[in-house]
Amino acid sequence: xxxxxxxxxxxxxxxxxxxxxxxxxxxxxxxxxxxxxxxxxxxxxxxxxxxxxxxxxxxxxxxxxxxxxxxxxxxxxxxxxxxxxxxxxxxxxxxxxxxxxxxxxxxxxxxxxxxxxxxxxxxxxxxxxxxxxxxxxxxxxxxxxxxxxxxxxxxxxxxxxxxxxxxxxxxxxxxxxxxxxxxxx
Amino acid sequence: xxxxxxxxxxxxxxxxxxxxxxxxxxxxxxxxxxxxxxxxxxxxxxxxxxxxxxxxxxxxxxxxxxxxxxxxxxxxxxxxxxxxxxxxxxxxxxxxxxxxxxxxxxxxxxxxxxxxxxxxxxxxxxxxxxxxxxxxxxxxxxxxxxxxxxxxxxxxxxxxxxxxxxxxxxxxxxxxxxxxxxxxx
DNA sequence: GTCTATACGAAGATAGAC
DNA sequence: GTCTATCTTCGTATAGAC
Numbered sequence: 001x002x003x004x005x006x007x008x009x010x011x012x013x014x015x016x017x018x019x020x021x022x023x024x025x026x027x028x029x030x031x032x033x034x035x036x037x038x039x040x041x042x043x044x045x046x047x048x049x050x051x052x053x054x055x056x057x058x059x060x061x062x063x064x065x066x067x068x069x070x071x072x073x074x075x076x077x078x079x080x081x082x083x084x085x086x087x088x089x090x091x092x093x094x095x096x097x098x099x100x101x102x103x104x105x106x107x108x109x110x111x112x113x114x115x116x117x118x119x120x121x122x123x124x125x126x127x128x129x130x131x132x133x134x135x136x137x138x139x140x141x142x143x144x145x146x147x148x149x150x151x152x153x154x155x156x157x158x159x160x161x162x163x164x165x166x167x168x169x170x171x172x173x174x175x176x177x178x179x180x181x182x183x184x185x
Numbered sequence: 186x187x188x189x190x191x192x193x194x195x196x197x198x199x200x201x202x203x204x205x206x207x208x209x210x211x212x213x214x215x216x217x218x219x220x221x222x223x224x225x226x227x228x229x230x231x232x233x234x235x236x237x238x239x240x241x242x243x244x245x246x247x248x249x250x251x252x253x254x255x256x257x258x259x260x261x262x263x264x265x266x267x268x269x270x271x272x273x274x275x276x277x278x279x280x281x282x283x284x285x286x287x288x289x290x291x292x293x294x295x296x297x298x299x300x301x302x303x304x305x306x307x308x309x310x311x312x313x314x315x316x317x318x319x320x321x322x323x324x325x326x327x328x329x330x331x332x333x334x335x336x337x338x339x340x341x342x343x344x345x346x347x348x349x350x351x352x353x354x355x356x357x358x359x360x361x362x363x364x365x366x367x368x369x370x
Numbered sequence: 371g372t373c374t375a376t377a378c379g380a381a382g383a384t385a386g387a388c
Numbered sequence: 389g390t391c392t393a394t395c396t397t398c399g400t401a402t403a404g405a406c
Binding site: 017019021022023025098106109118121122143144147148152153154156158159163167172174175179 | 203204205206207209287292293294299302306328329330335336338339340341343344346353357359360364
């Protein structure tokens with residue numbers, strides 16, 4: 001069906017972005033990975049690669065945000081879930097696939113990628129901040145703690161990737177757990 | 186002089202990597218930015234772009250590591266100096282230039298870039314871990330705390346870049362300062 | 371040691387047939 | 389809606405003159 005091709009292309013694009021980054025992923029790569037017909041690229045994405053990138057990252061942002069606050073539990077659980085999710089992802093993909101938002105936000109990524117990524121980061125920051133406030137943390141500190149957790153996990157994913165070891169991410173997860181537990185006491 | 190051209194090319198390469206990432210920086214870009222003569226590329230770097238990338242990241246790693254433990258003070262100061270340095274760098278460059286190691290370690294970067302970056306990360310992790318141990322922190326926890334700080338600052342630099350605001354990095358810096366102060370008490 | 375010219379390939383994008 | 393062919397641009401790399 002028509003939307004099936006679109007969805008397949010977006011899904012493959014996200015996977016490739018996580019693996020090689022946005023700039024190093026070509027249109028042909030996405031076509032090949034998705035098995036989409038070669039001639040239908042500009043039919044589905046008349047705006048070309050910019051549109052594909054933009055839509056793929058937006059889609060990834062929705063996915064990450066949904067995954068982030070899927071359960072209505074506390075902030076410590078949200079952070080732990082976020083880190084644990086990427087520990088599993090790194091192991092599942094043999095350290096090939098990181099966070100799509102990071103791939104989109106990092107140096108060199110065009111605005112089509114970085115703007116939706118920034119929006120998604122802002123969204124999960126708001127979610128986590130609100131969860132902390134509801135748990136009794138003062139607003140300013142809640143924002144700082146949320147930033148710390150997101151920054152640390154995203155940074156640790158990159159470190160774990162380059163070292164091909166989950167240790168950095170696991171260490172980060174544990175430290176964050178202690179920090180959050182202490183802040184909520 | 187001969188080495189002058191080489192040095193200029195390496196310096197420009199690092200700056201461009203910080204700005205656009207490794208993959209999106211072309212040879213011509215480096216030539217233009219450094220003002221190096223066009224014909225001398227393969228004279229200075231017979232290994233082509235791979236060699237240029239490799240040497241540039243190695244050089245950046247030495248620089249970052251030296252900056253990291255330039256003063257022989259405590260771990261809290263090292264972390265604060267690291268974060269503060271990049272806060273200034275982001276403001277100085279209007280959020281264009283991030284950390285060269287991150288640019289080299291991130292998804293899509295080739296092995297010529299990611300391997301020296303991993304080495305440099307490992308080096309500053311060792312430095313910070315040792316400083317924590319000397320300050321009386323138990324070895325395993327020292328390693329975790331070092332990982333947390335490096336991950337958080339690197340992640341926060343990316344967030345600050347995409348938001349064009351030093352707030353994420355500043356919040357991260359403050360939280361890390363409290364954590365380190367508490368751990369050393 | 372530096373220059374110009376050029377080969378070669380990859381990638382984005384468009385045109386026109388089916 | 390999908391296919392093939394083609395154009396253009398760009399980036400790496402090499403060859404050969406000065």
